[in-house]
Amino acid sequence: MKSNDGHDKFVxxxxxxxxxxxxxxxxxxxxxxxxxxxARAALDIQVEMTxxxxxxxxxxxxxxxxxxxxxxxNNIHAALEPATPAVNYRTQRSAGRWIGVAVAAAAVVFAAxxxxxxxxxxxxxxxxxxxxxxxxxxxxxxxxxxGDDAQAIVVGRPPLAGPLDLATVGDTVLDVIVIEGSDAxxxxxxxxKDPTKPIIVNPADKTTPVVP
Amino acid sequence: xxxxxxSPPPADDSDGQLLARFAAGDRSAxxxxxxxxxxxxxxxxxxxxxxxxxxxxxxQEGYVKALVxxxxxxxRSSFKTWLMRVVSNAAFDLGRxxxxxxxxxxxxxDPDADVDPGxxxxxxxARGLGNADLRRAxxxxxxxLPDAQRETFVxxxxxxxxxxxxxxxxxxxxxxxxxxxxxxxxxxKLSLTEQATP
Numbered sequence: 051m052k053s054n055d056g057h058d059k060f061v062x063x064x065x066x067x068x069x070x071x072x073x074x075x076x077x078x079x080x081x082x083x084x085x086x087x088x089a090r091a092a093l094d095i096q097v098e099m100t101x102x103x104x105x106x107x108x109x110x111x112x113x114x115x116x117x118x119x120x121x122x123x124n125n126i127h128a129a130l131e132p133a134t135p136a137v138n139y140r141t142q143r144s145a146g147r148w149i150g151v152a153v154a155a156a157a158v159v160f161a162a163x164x165x166x167x168x169x170x171x172x173x174x175x176x177x178x179x180x181x182x183x184x185x186x187x188x189x190x191x192x193x194x195x196x197g198d199d200a201q202a203i204v205v206g207r208p209p210l211a212g213p214l215d216l217a218t219v220g221d222t223v224l225d226v227i228v229i230e231g232s233d234a235x236x237x238x239x240x241x242x243k244d245p246t247k248p249i250i251v252n253p254a255d256k257t258t259p260v261v262p
Numbered sequence: 263x264x265x266x267x268x269s270p271p272p273a274d275d276s277d278g279q280l281l282a283r284f285a286a287g288d289r290s291a292x293x294x295x296x297x298x299x300x301x302x303x304x305x306x307x308x309x310x311x312x313x314x315x316x317x318x319x320x321x322q323e324g325y326v327k328a329l330v331x332x333x334x335x336x337x338r339s340s341f342k343t344w345l346m347r348v349v350s351n352a353a354f355d356l357g358r359x360x361x362x363x364x365x366x367x368x369x370x371x372d373p374d375a376d377v378d379p380g381x382x383x384x385x386x387x388a389r390g391l392g393n394a395d396l397r398r399a400x401x402x403x404x405x406x407l408p409d410a411q412r413e414t415f416v417x418x419x420x421x422x423x424x425x426x427x428x429x430x431x432x433x434x435x436x437x438x439x440x441x442x443x444x445x446x447x448x449x450x451k452l453s454l455t456e457q458a459t460p
Contacts, residue, residue, distance in 0.1 A: 064444035099447035101419035109397040
């Protein structure tokens with residue numbers, strides 16, 4: 051609402067309820083409130099809509115889970131790593147099937163190999179012409195553990211004899227690939243007939259896929 | 263895998279100290295900055311996007327951009343205000359890409375006009391609404407605000423920034439901040455009332 055002189059008549063009431071006015075403006079606002087029922091009505095609305103009002107508190111925002119926070123932080127770390135590959139993994143949140151198992155032993159990682167379909171898809175059968183390694187064993191971080199209430203998982207006695215298979219095809223989902231500089235996300239195609247067999251690569255030779 | 267501290271660190275390094283540690287390669291400094299500001303950053307993004315997963319994406323992108331472009335803010339504002347601004351921008355960008363919260367264009371005319379600040383006959387907009395319903399109603403009401411009003415309102419209400427901090431990060435006057443907040447609240451009240459009216 052604007053007054054006849056073109057100035058916003060009650061705008062300072064926002065600053066009044068937020069405690070943002072200097073002494074002179076606060077005094078002017080109080081005079082206005084004393085004299086004008088309209089000003090008092092406007093003030094009521096300002097008070098009701100402040101961040102400290104019961105209304106706002108009642109409509110509070112749900113808090114993300116610890117796993118969601120951890121995943122976000124890890125993604126930030128990964129994005130800020132100098133050697134971060136130009137591929138981002140977006141985990142599938144809704145189904146909760148992106149399961150990684152955290153272990154105490156450091157540097158336990160796994161690699162996923164994916165394959166792009168090439169050729170004519172018109173016959174309904176994706177053709178896989180070549181394998182493309184998008185990430186190495188040391189470039190994938192485990193970001194969350196889901197299920198159960200375990201705070202720690204015992205994996206053996208150090209030193210560990212070799213790499214651990216931390217996930218299988220059945221509990222790892224790669225749902226989208228985003229390549230920097232491209233607006234179109236790619237749908238991964240991961241061939242594998244037996245979902246119970248792992249697609250883990252040997253960390254010592256990350257170009258060698260073990261695909262069922 | 264980085265561990266997420268359960269609560270803010272007791273040592274209370276200043277933001278500047280944490281940023282210096284981060285620049286020196288101390289990854290734990292980022293953890294502390296994350297815990298320190300993740301909640302207001304998330305609230306800002308959530309209010310602008312209305313969905314947790316998208317809001318977390320915006321928070322992630324905001325932290326990355328804020329830290330990659332530290333040179334752009336240092337000396338002009340605090341890290342928090344800089345972060346809130348970047349997260350807000352990230353949320354708007356994400357919202358546009360995904361078609362959410364289109365809101366009212368800034369070019370659609372004077373957003374501050376024709377809002378009667380003195381109406382006294384409105385019903386209580388919260389009447390009969392549960393928490394989730396009320397949150398949805400507020401989300402819908404926020405979506406009706408022009409972008410500038412919505413961003414200013416969210417930075418204040420959820421980002422917990424002062425008028426001066428908002429003015430600094432948006433490059434506007436404190437008076438403009440006050441005006442946007444005033445009219446944003448008026449519009450929110452009106453929208454909530456309309457939603458609550460059968």
